[in-house]
Amino acid sequence: MLKILSLAMTLCALFGFNYGLVRFFRERKALYTRMIIFGIGSAMLGRLFETLSLFAFGEIPSGFHIGMLGIISSFLFFFTANYGQMDSLVDDKSAKFRKYRLIAILAPVVIVVLFIIYLRSAEFGPGAVARGVETLVIALAAYFHLKHLVIEDVDYGIIRSIRGYNLLALVYALLCMAEMILRAAPYPEILLVIVDVLICIIYLIFVPVLEKGVNKWTT
Amino acid sequence: MDNLNYIVFICIIVAFGMILPLLERRTRMVVSFMIVGVCCCLFISEINNLLLQAFDEDMLYVTTTITPITEEIIKALPILYCAVVISDDRRILISNAFAVGVGFALLENMIILLQNVNEATILWALIRSFGSGLVHGLCTVMVGMGISYIRKRRKLFWCGTFALLSAAIIYHAVYNVLVQSSFRNVGFILPILSYIPAIILLRKSVAARRPQARAAA
Amino acid sequence: MKKRVFATKITAVLAAMAVAMTLAGFKTMTVRAENFQFITDIRLAEGEKGMTKLEDDGYSVRVVGLNATSEEDNQIYVGYKYNDGDPITGVVVAADAGDSIDVDGIKYSRASKVDVDANNGGGGGCIYTTTDESAGEPLVGLDILRSGTAKNEKLLPITNDGAQIVRHTDGTPADVEVNSDTTIYLAEIRDGIVKPYISKLALVEAENKDGAVYSAAANGFNYYVEGDADTSKDTYTILAYERTADAKDAITNLVALNADLVKKLESGQLTPGEDNKENTASEEQAEADNAAPEEATEETVQGEAEETAGKETGEEVAEETENEENPDEAAEQEVTGEETDETAEQAAAEETPEETVPEETQDEVKKTEADVTVKLQADAVDLSGIEYDRVSSRQIGGDEPFYLYMTKDEKAGNPISMLYIGDSTDASETTFGAWAYGYFASDGPSMANSFVVNEDKLEKVMTSEKKYIRLPLALLAVDEKEAGEGGIKLTAQAMQISLLTAKKGLPDDNLVLNGLVEPTYEVQEIERDAKTHTSDKLPASAFGRATPVVIILGILALAAAVFFGIRETARRKRVLTRGKGNRE
Structure with a gap:
């Protein structure tokens, strides 16, 4: 079952990546969207490695494995896209937006709490350290996703139009953390199945939702 | 008997080194980077051995998790050097990157051959040449292409470099997983499947640029 | 058109060559599997001359002998041949009782008249071998195990690595060094050693x-x-x-x-x-x-x-x-x-x-x-x-x-x-x-x-x-x-x-x-493993010998590259700054 789910996640991510390549690269769309597509591509590679490990050796290595790099890269792209490209447009660092900045801290806090839950059932080692790095990047990305989700829009309407994408990315971040916990501890397998199915759905609708939002920038 | 790895290494780099003065500047650079690739392989093979000992001789874990990281980082350094110091021209970067990868694969195949002489057949040679040779070449080309792209996009630099290396590492690790599993035939086909579209893409891109260059001239 | 036909022919020839080479590769692998070596003949020889004679006769000779002596002339050497007849399936040590003996209904033939402890007191007996399949799986190697020279050092007759110590006909381990404190065993390495x-x-x-x-x-x-x-x-x-x-x-x-x-x-x-x-x-x-x-x-x-x-x-x-x-x-x-x-x-x-x-x-x-x-x-x-x-x-x-x-x-x-x-x-x-x-x-x-x-x-x-x-x-x-x-x-x-x-x-x-309940007993035969020993995996990375000199040289090369890289970048920046300054 896990093999099928892993394969499904890889294929869904591959679909998202290819769809993104076609929709955003041919027409040379904004760097922001391209970075997100790169992020999905990275996630796809990470999932591909996990799938292959499952098929070739019957399990994903419990400690550090190469697939983690894909997930880390993916969130690094999401983080850089929001921090480097978008944040300066929607937040002028003034006191006016302080409350949104404070609210947004909630996301990394939740992520860190989830990581603490993961640590309770995980063995300390390179795997846990790598998961720590993964959590750090997810937390950074999640901060901006939540911030851009709740922040008051400026005149351009840029951020309002991609709220759907930010919501999906935030849910994806939480799902990745949930997956991390469920893989490390003997919870019922059905929970992991549900999480993986949701991740599949997010990979599938990620780019279309982003495209819908981005199209509003030019209309 | 002296270490055969070093004997083979000397045979290769002396032969390449001797022809360097005779070559035209562009070709000389490519051959030089090939020598650099050979040197990278010798260096990393020694480091790999240390790592293998550090991980309790767990060959499978080391070759699927550790060596892709170390090898790709070491192979990326000459490309990074080339991009920063020599030229960030895309074509130069790509040809040099491929030269590093091929040079690396050349010595790697020799070392593996020496350590597995009894296993070696013509089929073995074909699989290793098409498989490992292309994987190393493609991984470094991937990094070379990426570096030429992100050099001009500062905001992408950090995450882009990390992601590029990650992509190359994952691709390499995928190949290593495949060839050490029952799917080794897929491992053999994978680099060829990746090579053909990469070549088509590069050719198209060169063809598309030619008229632009002519127009500019 | 002619060019195209010629190109097609060349391609066809290349393709045929590729197929032939691939098949040749498969064939080589198969042949090697079939050519696995079984011991078919064992012989003992006394002294260095005997050892040379064995080698001249085409035997592989173990350098380690069966006697606890440093004098080569008094040493007993073991030689064996591969794939020169029926594979040997069992070795026992027994007192010289003629050309053949019967052990548990299996006929063993004397491999050599030389006593295993000759030139050192004698009385060790001769080596008898059989090719009867019921004696076990064929021998692929013979090992000689010796206890150390330290007094009271014991050599256990079970090695736990799949090797089987050669026994006497009554089943007791055959110490071929009967006249000293040292223990020397012959060990049989059999085909199908892997028994999980x-x-x-x-x-x-x-x-x-x-x-x-x-x-x-x-x-x-x-x-x-x-x-x-x-x-x-x-x-x-x-x-x-x-x-x-x-x-x-x-x-x-x-x-x-x-x-x-x-x-x-x-x-x-x-x-x-x-x-x-x-x-x-x-x-x-x-x-x-x-x-x-x-x-x-x-x-x-x-x-x-x-x-x-x-x-x-x-x-x-x-x-x-x-x-x-x-x-x-x-x-x-x-x-x-x-x-x-x-x-x-x-x-x-x-x-x-x-x-x-x-x-x-x-x-x-x-x-x-x-x-x-x-x-x-x-x-x-x-x-x-x-x-x-x-x-x-x-x-x-x-x-x-x-x-x-x-x-x-x-x-x-x-x-x-x-x-x-x-x-x-x-x-x-x-x-x-x-x-x-x-x-x-x-x-x-x-x-x-x-x-x-x-x-x-x-x-x-x-x-x-x-x-x-x-x-x-x-x-x-x-x-x-x-x-x-x-x-x-x-x-x-x-x-x-x-x-x-x-x-x-x-x-x-x-x-x-x-x-x-009443115990039931059914004899089950162990099926011999099929003969194949080629690995189906490919090595994935090169491993050297962790030579410090190479590692140090590599690190120095990296350091030099970083140094020259930084210097070159700094030089270019200076040139650019000067250029800008001049323009200004």
Whole structure:
């Protein structure tokens, strides 16, 4: 079952990546969207490695494995896209937006709490350290996703139009953390199945939702 | 008997080194980077051995998790050097990157051959040449292409470099997983499947640029 | 057009060449598999001249000789040829009795007239070999094992790595250096050395470890578990075992039955049970089936009649002799000797017990019964519908003594691969040996010295409990409340012995004791592994020798590159700044 789910996640991510390549690269769309597509591509590679490990050796290595790099890269792209490209447009660092900045801290806090839950059932080692790095990047990305989700829009309407994408990315971040916990501890397998199915759905609708939002920038 | 790895290494780099003065500047650079690739392989093979000992001789874990990281980082350094110091021209970067990868694969195949002489057949040679040779070449080309792209996009630099290396590492690790599993035939086909579209893409891109260059001239 | 046709032809030729080369590659691999070397001829030679003569005659000669001497002229050298006739399947050392001798119905031919201890006192005997397939799998190598020169240094006749020490015709390990303190054994390396599962088990007790291992070897066992299985006694008890490549012949579970429980079983308190006739039949059956381990029959139960099978290795002997130099005699062992009478075995299996038990054997049984604490009748029990056979009539454990029972029923769990004694949690402390590395070899059958270790599998066993599990020996104790209903609860009490098995299909947690059953014995033959030894995996990375000079040179090169890179970048920046300044 896990093999099928892993394969499904890889294929869904591959679909998202290819769809993104076609929709955003041919027409040379904004760097922001391209970075997100790169992020999905990275996630796809990470999932591909996990799938292959499952098929070739019957399990994903419990400690550090190469697939983690894909997930880390993916969130690094999401983080850089929001921090480097978008944040300066929607937040002028003034006191006016302080409350949104404070609210947004909630996301990394939740992520860190989830990581603490993961640590309770995980063995300390390179795997846990790598998961720590993964959590750090997810937390950074999640901060901006939540911030851009709740922040008051400026005149351009840029951020309002991609709220759907930010919501999906935030849910994806939480799902990745949930997956991390469920893989490390003997919870019922059905929970992991549900999480993986949701991740599949997010990979599938990620780019279309982003495209819908981005199209509003030019209309 | 002296270490055969070093004997083979000397045979290769002396032969390449001797022809360097005779070559035209562009070709000389490519051959030089090939020598650099050979040197990278010798260096990393020694480091790999240390790592293998550090991980309790767990060959499978080391070759699927550790060596892709170390090898790709070491192979990326000459490309990074080339991009920063020599030229960030895309074509130069790509040809040099491929030269590093091929040079690396050349010595790697020799070392593996020496350590597995009894296993070696013509089929073995074909699989290793098409498989490992292309994987190393493609991984470094991937990094070379990426570096030429992100050099001009500062905001992408950090995450882009990390992601590029990650992509190359994952691709390499995928190949290593495949060839050490029952799917080794897929491992053999994978680099060829990746090579053909990469070549088509590069050719198209060169063809598309030619008229632009002519127009500019 | 012509060009196109020419190009097509060239392509076709290249394609044909590629196909031919690919096929040639496959062919080479197959041929190598078929060309695996078997020893077909063994010869001994005296002195350096003899060694040269052997080499001239095309023999491969071991540099290590069979004598504990540094004088080459007095040395005895072993030479052997490969693939020059029928493969040798067995080697024994016996006093020179002509060209051929008969051992257990198998004809052995004298390989060489040279005494194995010639030039050093003599009297060691000659080497006899056989090519009879029933003697075992063909030899692919011969090894010579020598104890160190230190005084009292012992060389154990079981190596636990799959090699089998060459024995005398009576089964005792053949020390070919009979006239000095040094011990020298010849070891047979056989085809199909990789046997992942445990198939036969016995408890062997002696005054010390050396004696116990010697006794186990003398009784045909080629493996033992490190450690004293019964620390409650002053003696040393080892678990000797045999291995098999046949998963169907493997032991699938091992349980301990509380001695009180066995008593109740015997007294009929728990079950309406069997009468004495059946029990006697079980004992005699066990006795009759005590064949040499090489025959690998399914039964391993050693009843209390174990000391009746023809060899004087009983407790009486142990009490009478305390000669440390001959541990065989000092051994107070549990296992039986070799059964050489095949007709007796068949008779035991086919005829009624009353008819087959000879009076002499019955007397011996009674004598042995007097020596043990519990009157033994429960040779086989039914636990949750699975038949368990008693491993040994020897009870182990001090305050809470128990008997070992084993089963080969697939329903009881997955085949057991390893046994441990002691509370160590570090699997690496156990001697793995060639068989274990073979077990972790790539998929498919393996041959001696030709397998590739599957590091991943090995890692899982060594560190992870996800796939394999080390189970404590389950102890079945009497539960007074449930005893009336015939129900016995399994208590997960950690015993000194534990077993390693795959996690899937673990034994039932709630075994229920149903009562005595008649043990059944069916001879199973071990199928020889198919011959293939080429690895199906490709090496993925190059590994050097961690030479410090190369590493230092590499680091220096990197440092130089970084230095020149930074300097060059700084130089360019300066040039750019100057350029800008000039423009301004």
